[in-house]
Amino acid sequence: xxxxxxxxxxxxxxxxxxxxxxxxxxxxxxxxxxxxxxxxxxxxxxxxxxxxxxxxxxxxxxxxxxxxxxxxxxxxxxxxxxxxxxxxxxxxxxxxxxxxxxxxxxxxxxxxxxxxxxxxxxxxxxxxxxxxxxxxxxxxxxxxxxxxxxxxxxxxxxxxxxxxxxxxxxxxxxxxxxxxxxxxxxxxxxxxxxxxxxxxxxxxxxxxxxxxxxxxxxxxxxxxxxxxxxxxxxxxxxxxxxxxxxxxxxxxxxxxxxxxxxxxxxxxxxxxxxxxxxxxxxxxxxxxxxxxxxxxxxxxxxxxxxxxxxxxxxxxxxxxxxxxxxxxxxxxxxxxxxxxxxxxxxxxxxxxxxxxxxxxxxxxxxxxxxxxxxx
Amino acid sequence: xxxxxxxxxxxxxxxxxxxxxxxxxxxxxxxxxxxxxxxxxxxxxxxxxxxxxxxxxxxxxxxxxxxxxxxxxxxxxxxxxxxxxxxxxxxxxxxxxxxxxxxxxxxxxxxxxxxxxxxxxxxxxxxxxxxxxxxxxxxxxxxxxxxxxxxxxxxxxxxxxxxxxxxxxxxxxxxxxxxxxxxxxxxxxxxxxxxxxxxxxxxxxxxxxxxxxxxxxxxxxxxxxxxxxxxxxxxxxxxxxxxxxxxxxxxxxxxxxxxxxxxxxxxxxxxxxxxxxxxxxxxxxxxx
Numbered sequence: 001x002x003x004x005x006x007x008x009x010x011x012x013x014x015x016x017x018x019x020x021x022x023x024x025x026x027x028x029x030x031x032x033x034x035x036x037x038x039x040x041x042x043x044x045x046x047x048x049x050x051x052x053x054x055x056x057x058x059x060x061x062x063x064x065x066x067x068x069x070x071x072x073x074x075x076x077x078x079x080x081x082x083x084x085x086x087x088x089x090x091x092x093x094x095x096x097x098x099x100x101x102x103x104x105x106x107x108x109x110x111x112x113x114x115x116x117x118x119x120x121x122x123x124x125x126x127x128x129x130x131x132x133x134x135x136x137x138x139x140x141x142x143x144x145x146x147x148x149x150x151x152x153x154x155x156x157x158x159x160x161x162x163x164x165x166x167x168x169x170x171x172x173x174x175x176x177x178x179x180x181x182x183x184x185x186x187x188x189x190x191x192x193x194x195x196x197x198x199x200x201x202x203x204x205x206x207x208x209x210x211x212x213x214x215x216x217x218x219x220x221x222x223x224x225x226x227x228x229x230x231x232x233x234x235x236x237x238x239x240x241x242x243x244x245x246x247x248x249x250x251x252x253x254x255x256x257x258x259x260x261x262x263x264x265x266x267x268x269x270x271x272x273x274x275x276x277x278x279x280x281x282x283x284x285x286x287x288x289x290x291x292x293x294x295x296x297x298x299x300x301x302x303x304x305x306x307x308x309x310x311x312x313x314x315x316x317x318x319x320x321x322x323x324x325x326x327x328x329x330x331x332x333x334x335x336x337x338x339x340x341x342x343x344x345x346x347x348x349x350x351x352x353x354x355x356x357x358x359x360x361x362x363x364x365x366x367x368x369x370x371x372x373x374x375x
Numbered sequence: 376x377x378x379x380x381x382x383x384x385x386x387x388x389x390x391x392x393x394x395x396x397x398x399x400x401x402x403x404x405x406x407x408x409x410x411x412x413x414x415x416x417x418x419x420x421x422x423x424x425x426x427x428x429x430x431x432x433x434x435x436x437x438x439x440x441x442x443x444x445x446x447x448x449x450x451x452x453x454x455x456x457x458x459x460x461x462x463x464x465x466x467x468x469x470x471x472x473x474x475x476x477x478x479x480x481x482x483x484x485x486x487x488x489x490x491x492x493x494x495x496x497x498x499x500x501x502x503x504x505x506x507x508x509x510x511x512x513x514x515x516x517x518x519x520x521x522x523x524x525x526x527x528x529x530x531x532x533x534x535x536x537x538x539x540x541x542x543x544x545x546x547x548x549x550x551x552x553x554x555x556x557x558x559x560x561x562x563x564x565x566x567x568x569x570x571x572x573x574x575x576x577x578x579x580x581x582x583x584x585x586x587x588x589x590x591x592x593x594x595x596x597x598x599x600x601x602x603x604x605x606x607x608x609x610x611x612x613x614x615x616x617x618x619x620x621x622x623x624x625x626x627x628x629x630x631x632x633x634x635x636x637x638x639x640x641x642x643x644x645x646x647x648x649x650x651x652x653x654x655x656x657x658x659x660x661x662x663x
Contacts, residue, residue, distance in 0.1 A: 037493075195636055203639070207637075207639075209636075210632075230589075
């Protein structure tokens with residue numbers, strides 16, 4: 001009887017001790033939750049929040065992550081201020097974000113100064129990892145990789161001999177086009193021409209007429225989904241028929257709405273395509289998302305989900321090695337090797353870039369279908 | 376690609392520029408100010424048209440145009456009565472008034488983003504993606520409707536200004552406000568009515584332009600080209616605005632095809648600069 005009481009008392013004492021040791025780790029999240037780029041931020045946040053539910057249900061033992069979201073409105077200045085506030089007031093141990101390259105670039109300066117690890121789910125600009133900033137990593141492929149893989153896919157998978165480049169004349173389109181052009185030359189894919197259009201343009205008929213006269217095997221666009229939609233629509237109106245590559249626009253509903261029936265048959269490269277990852281984690285994520293929201297997850301939701309998991313996995317390994325701190329989280333993020341994420345295996349390279357699969361997709365019967373999973 | 380096809384596109388887009396430019400000219404004549412919110416009123420009209428289509432899907436598209444125009448005209452009337460007229464009455468300078476219209480434009484643009492969201496909206500009607508054949512050329516099915524509306528509106532405006540008491544009052548107030556007011560014309564009402572009319576015409580342009588592209592809060596940027604069209608045709612001249620819009624529309628499309636598609640937007644403005652260097656008063660302007 002006495003022994004039993006001692007046993008119960010000891011058990012209670014241990015549980016009190018462990019709950020006293022359990023910690024809530026504040027983690028910041030920033031991205032555009034309003035404004036013209038709201039889809040990127042709000043969808044990746046939705047994915048991160050689902051991951052967080054699972055993580056806080058025991059993935060980190062008794063420890064939990066407390067997420068502190070902030071809206072950067074796709075403005076670099078607002079992004080930097082939001083991250084500074086998270087660090088100064090909330091004392092975050094890590095930051096997940098941003099969703100645009102410009103916002104991410106502004107926040108990097110703040111996290112680097114404060115020595116807080118930052119992990120971006122979506123930013124692709126190659127310049128972000130050129131400086132070898134030890135506090136920044138991302139799970140998205142760099143723009144150089146996107147462009148190079150596209151050129152290789154055209155040449156090797158599709159047997160294309162030539163392409164015509166249409167480029168949004170800004171710091172999104174130009175680096176992608178440059179990387180594509182460089183790789184195309186290396187592998188012998190002929191460029192029939194290149195036109196850089198103004199980001200405010202809505203009338204592409206003269207441009208498309210010029211492209212049509214060059215008779216390329218493929219038209220490759222490095223631009224936004226609105227321009228992609230208008231180009232596809234105007235090509236159909238002008239009865240111009242060439243295979244059309246539109247980048248990640250293919251996964252955005254508004255692209256299909258603007259282009260209408262002419263979106264059919266277009267190609268694009270996505271961050272992630274639900275159903276293209278045949279691992280347990282990939283299947284489980286899609287199933288859970290379907291159960292909750294009665295639809296498949298978008299590419300941004302998948303990336304947000306995995307960004308949170310890559311961070312939690314780094315924290316778990318840091319805890320096992322002696323303790324969670326900003327420094328150990330950073331070290332373990334950079335030690336991420338073949339993490340089995342919902343969007344595929346993710347490896348973080350020494351410069352902070354990610355190695356992961358890229359799904360090349362085609363629009364068939366109004367649905368985004370996997371063409372090839374580019375390794 | 377056949378130049379005739381580009382010419383048809385240039386004509387259609389030119390008609391849109393013309394309609395917005397007519398609004399610029401009307402407000403300039405009636406109130407003596409350049410209304411830089413004109414492009415944003417066009418955008419509001421396009422969004423209002425979108426809401427009408429969503430709320431009443433069975434309504435024929437040709438009826439959406441007058442409904443959206445009437446609702447946007449009402450908004451224009453309120454803006455003129457509550458913001459512009461008080462500023463004019465207090466003797467605000469031209470610079471102040473221009474800044475005021477720019478501010479109104481920004482408020483309209485952000486307001487539209489709040490009401491309709493940041494994502495572009497596509498008119499969910501068959502006309503958005505339909506094409507018809509004009510001769511041997513495929514063109515968007517909305518093009519003939521744009522041309523027809525343009526003609527109806529211009530003829531309607533002509534009849535309004537020459538055959539109705541309201542039109543004559545508006546012209547009188549625009550030509551000689553002091554004398555018109557002695558003759559019983561309410562200057563404040565005349566200015567607000569002109570502004571409302573210009574807003575309504577802009578809204579019609581927005582509704583007609585939407586099926587060609589999509590509706591978004593930054594759609595008002597088109598107002599810059601329409602302003603160039605109004606200046607080219609002589610600011611204040613309605614026939615001049617119509618001609619100016621067609622010149623800019625055809626100029627940028629053919630210029631993009633024949634010279635360089637990379638600089639098609641710049642070419643339209645180069646054309647405007649060139650014409651104004653030769654004829655500084657604009658195409659319909661008179662010396663002195």
